Amino acid sequence: MTDRRTTIKLIVAAAAAFPALRARATYMLEPGASPPGNVRRFEPTMDGYGPDPDLIKAYAKGAFWPLTMSTQQRQLAATLSDLIIPEDEHSPSASAVGVVDFLDEWISAPYPLQREDRATVLNGFAWLDREAQHRSGQPFAKLHAAQQRPICDRICAASRAAADLQEPAQFFATYRNLTAAGFYTTLAGRKDLKYIGNVALTHFDGPPVELLEKLGLA
Amino acid sequence: MPFVTASTQRGPYDVIIVGSGAGSGQAAYTLCMEGVRVLMLEAGRQYTSAHESAMFQTPDMAPLGEAGTPDKNKGFYDATVNGGWDVPGEPYVSVPDKWGAHFTWWRARMLGGRTNHWGRISLRNGPYDFKPRSRDGLGLDWPITYDDVAPYYDKVELLIGVYGGDVSRENTPAGPGDTLLPPPKPIVSDHLLMKRAPRLGIPVLPGRRAVLTRAQDHRTIPGRLHPGNPRAQKILADAMRKRSPCLWATPCGQGCAVSANYQSTTVHLPPALATGNLDVITDAMVYEVTLGKDGRANGVRFVDAKTGRHEHVTARAVVLGASAFETARILLNSKSGQFPNGLANSSGLVGRYVLDTVGSSVGGQIPLLESLPPLNDDAADGLQVYVPWWLYQEQLAHKLPFPRGYHIEYGGGKGMPSVGTFSGLEWLTGGSYGKKFKEDARRYYGSFVYFDGRGAMVPNDNSYIEIDPKVKDRFGIPVLRFHWQWGDYEQRQAVHMQETFGQIIEAMGGRLQSPVITDPVKAIAPGGYMIHEVGGTVMGANARSSVTNAWSQTWDVPNLFVADGGVFPYNADKNPTLTIMALSWRMSDHILDRMRRKEL
Numbered sequence: 015m016t017d018r019r020t021t022i023k024l025i026v027a028a029a030a031a032f033p034a035l036r037a038r039a040t041y042m043l044e045p046g047a048s049p050p051g052n053v054r055r056f057e058p059t060m061d062g063y064g065p066d067p068d069l070i071k072a073y074a075k076g077a078f079w080p081l082t083m084s085t086q087q088r089q090l091a092a093t094l095s096d097l098i099i100p101e102d103e104h105s106p107s108a109s110a111v112g113v114v115d116f117l118d119e120w121i122s123a124p125y126p127l128q129r130e131d132r133a134t135v136l137n138g139f140a141w142l143d144r145e146a147q148h149r150s151g152q153p154f155a156k157l158h159a160a161q162q163r164p165i166c167d168r169i170c171a172a173s174r175a176a177a178d179l180q181e182p183a184q185f186f187a188t189y190r191n192l193t194a195a196g197f198y199t200t201l202a203g204r205k206d207l208k209y210i211g212n213v214a215l216t217h218f219d220g221p222p223v224e225l226l227e228k229l230g231l232a
Numbered sequence: 233m234p235f236v237t238a239s240t241q242r243g244p245y246d247v248i249i250v251g252s253g254a255g256s257g258q259a260a261y262t263l264c265m266e267g268v269r270v271l272m273l274e275a276g277r278q279y280t281s282a283h284e285s286a287m288f289q290t291p292d293m294a295p296l297g298e299a300g301t302p303d304k305n306k307g308f309y310d311a312t313v314n315g316g317w318d319v320p321g322e323p324y325v326s327v328p329d330k331w332g333a334h335f336t337w338w339r340a341r342m343l344g345g346r347t348n349h350w351g352r353i354s355l356r357n358g359p360y361d362f363k364p365r366s367r368d369g370l371g372l373d374w375p376i377t378y379d380d381v382a383p384y385y386d387k388v389e390l391l392i393g394v395y396g397g398d399v400s401r402e403n404t405p406a407g408p409g410d411t412l413l414p415p416p417k418p419i420v421s422d423h424l425l426m427k428r429a430p431r432l433g434i435p436v437l438p439g440r441r442a443v444l445t446r447a448q449d450h451r452t453i454p455g456r457l458h459p460g461n462p463r464a465q466k467i468l469a470d471a472m473r474k475r476s477p478c479l480w481a482t483p484c485g486q487g488c489a490v491s492a493n494y495q496s497t498t499v500h501l502p503p504a505l506a507t508g509n510l511d512v513i514t515d516a517m518v519y520e521v522t523l524g525k526d527g528r529a530n531g532v533r534f535v536d537a538k539t540g541r542h543e544h545v546t547a548r549a550v551v552l553g554a555s556a557f558e559t560a561r562i563l564l565n566s567k568s569g570q571f572p573n574g575l576a577n578s579s580g581l582v583g584r585y586v587l588d589t590v591g592s593s594v595g596g597q598i599p600l601l602e603s604l605p606p607l608n609d610d611a612a613d614g615l616q617v618y619v620p621w622w623l624y625q626e627q628l629a630h631k632l633p634f635p636r637g638y639h640i641e642y643g644g645g646k647g648m649p650s651v652g653t654f655s656g657l658e659w660l661t662g663g664s665y666g667k668k669f670k671e672d673a674r675r676y677y678g679s680f681v682y683f684d685g686r687g688a689m690v691p692n693d694n695s696y697i698e699i700d701p702k703v704k705d706r707f708g709i710p711v712l713r714f715h716w717q718w719g720d721y722e723q724r725q726a727v728h729m730q731e732t733f734g735q736i737i738e739a740m741g742g743r744l745q746s747p748v749i750t751d752p753v754k755a756i757a758p759g760g761y762m763i764h765e766v767g768g769t770v771m772g773a774n775a776r777s778s779v780t781n782a783w784s785q786t787w788d789v790p791n792l793f794v795a796d797g798g799v800f801p802y803n804a805d806k807n808p809t810l811t812i813m814a815l816s817w818r819m820s821d822h823i824l825d826r827m828r829r830k831e832l
Contacts, residue, residue, distance in 0.1 A: 017647075038399075053324075062302070075291070098666065169664040170664070173658065173662075173663070190669070194654035195651035197297070199650065206673075207646075208648065209606070209648060210606045212481045213608070218478075220419060
């Protein structure tokens with residue numbers, strides 16, 4: 015039996031059961047994510063959006079389940095998101111485009127993957143505050159960026175992190191994934207990447223010949 | 233009003249069709265166009281693509297950035313509603329339930345069934361695929377040849393609209409040269425594959441998908457498909473004019489409100505309904521085919537999912553197109569004195585020879601594709617090119633440790649960013665955050681490519697379905713119990729996929745996050761992941777060795793037919809939907825012929 019993270023990685027790789035859905039393949043639920051047991055008996059989550067939601071309606075964050083982060087947690091979420099995706103000359107910061115609401119909705123959701131991420135994120139928040147208190151006597155969000163970065167530097171790469179920091183490093187990886195998910199799915203995120211697709215066209219021309227020549231692919 | 237209920241139905245009907253997806257939609261289309269009165273029963277709800285498709289909705293507008301959940305497995309905006317690997321109130325049993333030896337069963341309880349969800353890849357089976365046992369001694373032959381089905385592939389391609397190159401290769405046939413629409417232009421990552429894969433002896437062909445890359449020829453196609461039937465020609469011409477060519481935008485899986493791609497609800501059902509010969513009852517969960525004293529099917533029983541009432545509807549003939557395993561389930565649950573083990577099961581083979589597609593995937597990162605200028609890589613939403621199986625002769629000479637092949641579905645490019653696009657980049661970025669992370673995201677965006685092998689499966693005795701003696705669904709209908717096991721051939725094939733994809737990525741100058749998987753048990757996706765299950769009511773040459781004859785007509789009950797993938801005695805690497813439609817059209821022509829001869 016593989017664990018959930020492994021199966022999700024599998025589906026990221028395996029997304030083209032459906033090339034048509036390639037672009038949004040990651041985090042698709044795949045069947046192994048269901049609890050083990052001989053009888054597969056799925057009942058709709060009474061507090062989720064159900065198997066037949068109205069797809070045309072626009073939904074605010076928190077429309078289907080209440081957001082649960084406290085004010086302090088939201089401050090910490092905004093601080094950390096903006097350390098990961100700060101404002102630059104191309105685009106605003108993560109928190110400026112609603113990523114805190116995205117994160118709050120994510121970790122407040124009733125589904126198994128999100129509940130697992132909730133534990134990871136809230137444990138990670140607690141670790142950050144403990145670490146900040148220990149170093150500077152203040153919660154993480156109250157520190158200066160110059161004090162926050164050394165803490166992040168120790169956990170930003172699981173491959174380099176100390177053995178006793180593997181769990182915080184896993185948290186940082188999850189949190190960076192979620193921040194990027196929230197940011198790059200917004201209009202501002204798409205603009206940052208100079209994404210120009212998903213517009214109705216009368217014909218599809220493919221890439222310019224000059225580019226193919228430059229790449230040696232003409 | 234063609235959508236009716238058990239009490240407002242307008243019988244008598246000539247044919248009852250159970251299901252509304254690819255096979256059922258095709259049967260309803262073919263029969264209704266020739267004046268047959270059809271009652272279609274769909275287990276799920278009414279669905280109108282034109283009003284319900286969330287075409288231009290973007291991930292930021294959905295809960296969780298459109299990530300899949302147990303409620304909507306393929307993402308919030310996926311066109312499938314009330315469907316997935318788990319359906320509320322409709323359990324199934326898998327024995328044993330351990331990794332690699334369980335089966336997960338995708339269903340879609342909605343009008344149009346699974347055609348609202350599929351990838352629309354439309355490959356023809358080739359001549360070898362109909363006679364595999366004759367070629368290598370394994371599995372089962374079909375009782376028909378490629379030449380029997382080829383005219384129906386032509387017709388289906390013309391009707392539904394399939395893009396692709398009219399290029400033939402060994403066991404990879406194309407039509408007469410005018411049945412396919414032009415393929416989309418390749419994107420940069422496609423050009424790289426086209427340049428490098430041939431260096432390894434691996435061919436690259438235009439992909440084939442059921443998407444209109446230009447308007448259909450409504451002036452000549454109706455006459456070709458319905459010679460001598462001016463009314464059918466007019467109805468089809470009108471229906472074709474109502475379909476728009478592809479907008480080169482939006483994911484097909486979110487549904488197509490302009491009917492540029494094939495869904496049963498936008499292509500098969502509108503002209504069938506326009507004939508006035510089709511009535512549809514939705515929310516009708518069929519559980520039994522009823523038998524008259526004369527040994528012929530006289531109707532079906534269903535539970536009205538809205539009221540819970542049990543209903544019985546009748547007709548001169550019954551077509552089951554409920555999806556391969558649901559059709560087997562209905563037959564196994566249709567027990568009578570004459571058929572104590574289930575209807576049309578005198579062979580004992582209903583539920584046997586169940587098959588799926590072998591799946592295995594590898595992704596890579598290509599430095600040449602980093603930091604490219606802005607590009608619209610949408611094309612028609614995927615599969616501009618693909619790799620057909622290329623080692624038939626090597627297999628025939630026993631140079632490979634597995635007898636049957638696979639094709640490769642390939643993708644890349646700057647698709648719309650999703651919640652997963654920038655997940656797990658540490659292996660490339662070294663764990664960057666801050667402005668460096670944003671720079672890295674720009675650099676790597678569009679530099680990933682994906683290879684998905686889709687391979688043939690040889691039937692084995694350890695994979696079968698039966699009725700569970702205890703568990704029932706919310707309607708009180710006994711459920712299926714799955715037994716599933718991949719054979720050594722499939723597992724070795726999956727390892728070959730992994731190694732080959734690694735070699736191609738290397739030839740493209742790319743890199744892998746982790747080595748390819750060479751453990752045969754782990755290289756292969758579990759049963760049901762590919763959603764290509766077929767078999768269970770297989771066709772064959774005689775009543776002892778199969779459930780239906782070459783016309784998809786059950787051996788035991790002459791007016792009972794199977795229109796879905798249940799009749800496949802072999803699942804080639806080619807995605808099954810196009811073949812399901814071609815066989816359903818062929819079956820329907822046979823029904824018409826027998827009706828004209830007063831045999832039905």
